[in-house]
Every structure is written in structure tokens, then in C-alpha cells.
Amino acid sequence: MTRKGIIVRWVWFVAAVGLLAYGLFVALWNSPPDAQQGNMIRAFYYHFPNWIGAGIFLPLNLVASVAYLYLRKSNPRVALRADSFALATAEMGVVYCVLGMVTGSLWGREEWGIWWTWDARLTTTLMLALIYVSYLVLRRMTDSSSQATICAVLAIFGFLDIPIVYMSTTWWRTQHPAPVFGGEGSVAHAIVVPTVWNVVAWVVWGGLIVSIRYAAEVRVQQRSYDDALAAIGLFSEEKSQHA
């Protein structure tokens, strides 16, 4: 990370913390309780942004994975950056996914009387989380030259679950409510405002963390790539001396 990059990230950090603080203020103290759910509606303001986060970072993981597969032979250095970005977005996506499930479960215990149910939305969401957890485990467990390729292919298959998760409340009868935004009927302004602030805040925060994780991973991969090139160089030098 250059000096300019560090300054940009500090500014980004201050903006993210400011947005999070304001989002928390609006969610807890500057919005009314709901007529049906009471103060439990405030759970939504910290539940929904997690799914928007997962809905942004997991598709970015797909884009980076496809870019890696496309560039790995023609431009290995750019492919290496794409692979680093894929890792950073997958980790952030999993964090959002897990938080989305756990906050949903805590809300469900109060509103439905159960922690979990095997309906289509929850089951496909659990599958999504498990697919991306397996992606991260695969990255840690394998150490071969084809590791990035295998992970990129898994990421493409993993992404296929995202449209199924999104459409599950439309395709099947589910315990999970239908989409609040973009669904039938209108949403009260008192709910929209804290939701939007918290979505923006958590996405800005997620972007910052992804950018730092990406920079760290690029460093590591760049170094091992340079080491590999140096080893090949030494090897070919030795070979030419013997010949």
C-alpha cells in the first residue's frame, strides 16, 4: 500500500465510523417502534444490511474469480490481483452471511417463537454460507499451483445459489417474510431512513475492510510469485553453466 493508499484508507475509515455512528443513532434513538413488532423492528436495521453486504461482495467474488480464470495465462500478475480480490470479497461475504443468519435467528425466536426452520429461504441461505465457508477452507487446506483455479471454479458454482436464495420466497411458500423492499406494498418512511443509513454505513465499512485484506493478500501472493520467478531464474542460470 502506498502512502497515498494509506491516507485514502484513513479518510475512508473516518467516513465509515461516522456513518456507522449515525446509523446506530438513527436505528436506536431516532426512529419509532413498530406498531406490530414494537422495538424488535430495530433488529431489521442491523439484519438487512448484512444481506446487502453479502449481495454485493459475493457477486464481486464471482467477477474476480472469472477474471482470474480468464487472465491466469495471458497476464499472471493481474490474475494474481484478481485472485487476491476474490479471497478478500469471499471472506467479507461470509462474515455478512453468517451475521445475517444469526441476527435473523435472534429476531425469529422473538417473532416466530423458533430459532430456525427448514424453509426454502433459510435452507438455501445456509447452503450459500456453507459453500463459501468450504471455499475458504479449500484455500487454506490446499497449497498446490492449481489452488486458485480450483477455488475460482468453486466460486462460480457457489454463486449459482444466490439467485435461488433471492427468489426462494417467490418460488416456494416460506416462513421467511416476502421482500420488504421491492415487494408488494410500500414501506413506512420511518423504517426506510434507518435501513438506508445502516446499509450505506455497513457497505462502506465492508469496502474498507476488503481493500485492506486485498492489499495484504496481494503482498503475500506477489512475494511468492517473485520468489518462484527468482527460483526459476536461478535454476535456468545453473543449467546454462553446466551446459
Place this chain on the structure above:
Amino acid sequence: MLRLFASARIVPFDPSIDTPLGHRNLVLIYVMVGLVQLAYAAYTLHKWRVSGRQTKSSNSLDS
């Protein structure tokens, strides 16, 4: 910490419309989201520092 958070009434609670279980879960949601995100941010910073140290040491080995 959770008890302190709940007793300080930082998270709104109205006994006429909320249940103690719902309030506890609401507190848990806010605390957990904050802590997990902070923990992952700390992990990311750790990775960043370690990668910097490794790069420096490999550069010094080269020279």
C-alpha cells in the same frame, strides 16, 4: 458487558410492547454485529502487518 448494555437502557425497551426475551435478543444483535465486524477488522489488520513484515524480511534476504 451485555448486562451493562441492557441495564443502561441504551437499546430502547418498552414493557408494554416488548418482551424481556425480545429485548435481550435485540441487545445481542447489536453487540454481536459490532463485535464480529471489529474482530474481522482486527484479523485483517493483523494480516496486513504480517504481510508487511514478511515482505521486508524477504527483501533483506535478497539484499
